[in-house]
Amino acid sequence: MTTDILRPPQTAGAPPHTPRPYPLPVCPSPRLAQLSASQPDAHAVAAFWAEAAARGTPLLEPDxxxxxxxxxWRDADAAAVILHANRLTDFRRLDQSLMRRLPGTDIWQLSYRMPPTWRASYAIGPLSAPPVPIDPDDPSDKARWRRLRSVARPDPLNREPLRHRADGPALSVVSLPDAPAQPWLAVRPGVLPGEVGRHQVGDRTVWSYLPPGAGHRDLPVVVLLxxxxxxxxxxxxxxxxxLIAAGRIPPTMVLMVDCAAVPARTRDLACSPAFVRFLAGxxxxxxxxxxxxxxxxxxxxVAGQSLGGLAAAYTALCAPDRFGAVLSQSxxxxxxxxxxxxxxxxxxAATARLALRWYLEVGAREWDLVGPTRRLRDVLLRRGYPVTYAEFDGGHDVACWRGGLADGLIALLGNIRQS
Structure with missing residues (x-):
């Protein structure tokens, strides 16, 4: 390993957090406009909610x-309701994410016109008082924004729930018809499950996935941050x-390394030689x-998302004798x-080509990350690295990453044959 000569600059890393560079495509819903024009009574409102429950939410109307x-959102008492949608909601422009109440009803609604390729996680935050404008440069206002997010709840009529972290909020997912397929997520009848275990390796928690079956030899390994x-x-x-049952990848061992919370996560994933030594050694x-x-x-x-994607690329650069493939998402x-x-x-760009293969992906709505990811891709291609590259219509979102993870494993392990 060459971690002794690949130390990052001694600079406190902080994400850019630049404002969303375009307005949201707020628009009216034909169905809600029709309901509003009819001056709905309690019976009509109840019928609308029954229809929404039967179809699931959000409401989708081709345009x-x-x-x-x-x-x-159904609420007769809230003073305001905020839609927290991944990479759409911006606390600098809360007006574009405040839901509107249909007069005389308990119906809160907000419509965006989106391309049919879009996927995102979201939650909804009812408030007892209208929010006041937030100054993005004021630390106390950022804390207030976090409090607003903390009261957000999953959509009770949505049929695709998601929880990102144990200490994070429960979320809902919207997947439009042409969003990238995610065919590998659900349990399939007749597919044998692997064995998942939890371990302590030094002072770190590691989850293991051992593929089903016996007599395995030389199992490929995925280290997932x-x-x-x-x-x-x-x-x-x-x-x-x-993936294993369908023959898309060989039986594979997965080691899932707990990267803890900030600031320990940042310390480990922001190009840390010590963390590389732990993973590779x-x-x-x-x-x-x-x-x-x-x-x-x-x-x-070696695979990861966000700072984990950075750490995966750094680990492979430092330890190409142990890791020959990088799966980096956002x-x-x-x-x-x-x-x-x-x-x-x-x-x-400054290092001779190594024996590494790549799967790189980023969300088209990650305006802070698309440019840097494309520039890394271009450097790798000029250097002659094999790179599978993808951009999805979404944000910094595990709802997207969980499908892309499967695509990356197929790209990197699909041609591996065990001895």
Whole structure:
């Protein structure tokens, strides 16, 4: 490993958090306009809610080449209701995310016209008093924004629930008809499940996934960061079971490393040589002592999202003798920010090509990350790296990542054959 010469600049990294660079496509809903024009009585309102419950929410209405997506909330007492939609809601422009009450009813609604490729997680926050404008440069206002988010709840009529972290809010998901397919998530009849366990490796929690069956040899290994999300919350779900059963990847071992909370998570994932030494040394040695895993870097993947995507790319650069493939989703390639930006991309540009294969993806609505990710892609391609690249119509969102994770595993492990 070369971590001694690949230390990042001693700069406190902070995400850019630039304002959303475009207004939201707020629009009227034909169905709600029709209901409002009829001056609905209690019977009509009850019938509307029964219809919404039967169809599930949000309400989707085709509109040319787009879809009018109407979020709904039933509340007779709230003074205001905020829609918290991933990469749409911006506390600098709360007016574009405040739901409107249909006069004389308990119906709160807000409609956006979206492309049919869009997917996002969301929650809804009813308030006892209207929110006041928030100054993005005022720390107390940022704290107030966090409090507003803390009261958000999942949509009770939505049929796709999601929980990101144990200490995070329950969420709902909207997936429009042409959003990327996520066929590997659900449990399938007849597919044998792997064995999931929880362990302590030094002072870190690690979840393991061992594929079903016996007599395995040289199992490919995926080291997946933010293990509390994927292992602890079960978001890996049946994905690996289904991929193995369908023959899309070989039987594979997954090690899901808990990256804890801020600031420890930032310390470990923001290009830390010590964390690389743990992943490439202690963790893989610990796994090899317990299970029949490969030592072949070509069959060993390091994977992560957000800062974890940055850490995955950094780990492979520092330890190509242990990791031969990188699966990076919405990586924080702006790091470290301030006057020094995209440092890791510069390191790849200045380093001779390594034996690494890549799966890179980013959300088209991640305006802070699309540019840096594309520039890393371009550097890798100029250097001759094999790169599978994807952009999805969504944001910084596990609702999108859980499908892309399967795509990345297929791209990186689909041609691996065990001895």
């Amino acid at each position: 040319g080449d787009g879809i009018i997506v109407t979020f709904l 933010d293990g509390d999300v994927w292992g602890g919350q079960g978001l890996l779900g049946a994905t690996v079971d289904n 202690d963790l893989l040695a610990w796994a090899a002592a317990r299970w029949p895993v490969t030592s072949d870097p070509a069959a060993t993947v 990586g924080s390639y702006w790091f470290p920010g301030g006057e020094v930006r995209e440092w890791l991309t510069g390191r790849y």
